[in-house]
Amino acid sequence: MLAVRHLVVARWENHVRTALENASKLAHPILVNTIPAFYDNIAQSLTPNYPRATAVDGSTLASEHGGERARLTAYDHETLIREYQLLRKVIYDVMISEGIPLTRADILTIDAGIDTGIQEAVGAFAMVNNSLRERFAAALTHDLRGPLSATSSALELILMLNDLGKVKQLAAKALDSVWRMDGMITELLSTMAFHSGERLTLQLEQFDINAVIKEVQVGASVKGSNIVLASGSPIVGWWDRAALTRAVENLVSNALKYGRPRGPVTIRAAEFDERLQLSVHNEGDPIPVEEQECIFQMYRRTDNARRQQGWGIGLPYVRAVAESHGGSIVLDSHAERGTTLTIDIPLDGRAHGGAPTVA
Structure with a gap:
């Protein structure tokens, strides 16, 4: 079993990315997590005279797995359970294809370890989620x-x-x-x-996005923040003005908070192929690749963000606004390029208002 571990993990990862939407874009180290070590525990539990009765015997692997899924992914408890079920299926498929025999007692031991692992992972997942919500309530x-x-x-x-x-x-x-x-x-x-999977109710009207940029720029300057440089020619479209204003305010606030101290923050608006690309850029430390999806998840914050006061819903709100307009929010972050967040939406939101969003 240990000799085919790489095969089991690779097939499991492929199945999970295909079957579970919330797992499809996770970086490999985040997705794999403690699964290889959990598989090793299963093999040990099947080894005669080895002092491990089941995969979770004396181990916190499953609990840690559930906790990390709560902190680092957009999983719900059903997704967490499903990936353990897929692990079970892959183990049996690989054992058959590789000619590794399993007795009835072996199967019962594997099932007991995975079933208990599910219970412990879901328990830890719920506990961490409750903690995140309590932290959110305190910040609120x-x-x-x-x-x-x-x-x-x-x-x-x-x-x-x-x-x-x-x-x-x-x-x-x-x-x-x-x-x-x-x-x-x-x-x-x-x-x-x-x-919760609902669509935002948009109040669409026609206006020049530069008026919103100017309003946000003036507001940031009044508060004594870093100089916010705005650029872009007039771009008129149909959008929800209040929602976009709040979204841009969140992007600027985020850039001022986490960018290089006293560094410039730049707002740009451009029109390409009947779409608006509205970006906010700041200099400073980049957002690590493994944390880039985390910043768009409600209640979850990066290690750097936890040093600042906040709710952890600003960027999730920006994503909600962008997707409800039939577009998306794009992140580009690099040590030399700085960090840029771009709202990319159609110019005419009337055809896309209330578009499906990612829950």
Whole structure:
């Protein structure tokens, strides 16, 4: 069995990539994970006089596998179970094709190890997901507390003032904070709907995307952020203005937060073949290949991102907006090129509004 391990793992990987959509684009090291070691444990459990009763006897391999699937992939528990079932099938197929005999006792031992492995992996998967959601709730509470406190303070002062001018100024600040909270909640609800397989409801209108770029650029400059350079000729199309504005704000915020300190952030808009390519670029450390899909998954954040405050839903929201417009979000990240995130969507969203999205 150990001599054909490479064959088992290769066939299993091929089956998983073909049968499971959430696994199709994972990098090889992330997909293979602890499966080779788990297979070794199965072989040991079948070896006479070897002190291992089943594949999970005295081992946390299955639990670690489930935990990593929760942290590093877009798996759900059904996908996790299915890949163990495919492993079972591949093992039996390879044993038959390679002429390796299995007794009834061997089959029972293999089944017991895989079945218990499924239970332990799913348990760890659920526990890590709960932890991620708790972390998300904590970040959400932290971010909402700021504008809520500002609103409360402004309203308390209004109650004590008779100066109409100052009352209007404070009321404007309170209203601005309320709009900020409303934007946060809208983004949260839209992203949660997207990850539940629903389509975003788009309010399509015709406008020049450069007006959105200018609005985001001014907002970033007012906050004292790095200089945001905008470029691009007028490009008019049919899109959801509020959703695209929020998406670009998220891309710029992400670039300012994780790019090189005091480095420039560049927004570009271009039109090719009746499509809009709206990109945000920053300099700085690249996003590792194995973490590039992770940044688009709800609640999941890269190692670098965990050092910053945030919900972990900004880029998933951008993906939801892009895909709901019938397009996509493209990432390019390299030490010498920097990092560029591009929203690539049709110019006329009326024919594609509410397109299917990846849950």
